Amino acid sequence: QVQLAESGGGSVQAGGSLRLSCAASGFTFGSEIMYWVRQAPGKGLEWVSHISPRGSGTDYAESVKGRFTIFRDNAKNTVNLILNSLKPEDTAVYYCATGPKRPITAIRVLSDFTYWGQGTQVTVSS
Numbered sequence: 086q087v088q089l090a091e092s093g094g095g096s097v098q099a100g101g102s103l104r105l106s107c108a109a110s111g112f113t114f115g116s117e118i119m120y121w122v123r124q125a126p127g128k129g130l131e132w133v134s135h136i137s138p139r140g141s142g143t144d145y146a147e148s149v150k151g152r153f154t155i156f157r158d159n160a161k162n163t164v165n166l167i168l169n170s171l172k173p174e175d176t177a178v179y180y181c182a183t184g185p186k187r188p189i190t191a192i193r194v195l196s197d198f199t200y201w202g203q204g205t206q207v208t209v210s211s
Contacts, residue, residue: 087111087200089181094205097171105166105205107181112200115139115159120185121166122192123177123207130197132189133179136164149175171209178204 093105107119121133134145134155143155154167164181184199185192195201 089183089200089202091179091181091202091205094179094207096208096210099172099209099211101171101209103168103171103207105168105179105181105207107164107166107202109162109164109181109183112183114162117183119155119157119164120182120189120198121155121164121179122182122195122198122201123175123179124204125174125177128177130192130194131177132192134166135189168207171207173209173211176207176209178206180204 088110090108093103095103097103116138118135118137120135122130123133124130132146133149134153136143136155136157140157145153152170157164180201182198182201186197
């Protein structure tokens with residue numbers, strides 16, 4: 086049974102930092118691209134970042150580039166997202182996911198992924 090469990094969210098002031106973690110089980114973690122996506126209140130799902138199976142390749146949405154860092158530990162089956170210089174517009178529920186069913190630019194809802202976690206709330210106050 087595949088499980089993805091996010092942790093590390095919280096409430097911070099603008100300019101602060103958080104570290105999100107996603108623990109994976111039930112599949113060959115080291116063979117899969119892992120994604121972080123987010124959903125802000127009243128908005129659609131937004132791709133944030135993804136990382137290649139061995140961690141050598143990463144990509145970021147323009148809105149977070151230079152502020153967020155994704156990395157993974159295949160020995161521990163975890164994928165992490167460091168959030169620096171947080172802004173109020175980063176407020177959202179953050180999900181880790183894998184197995185996209187369509188190109189990442191066409192992702193609109195969580196079910197566009199094969200697997201996703203329950204999410205962790207990040208709230209940034211001004």
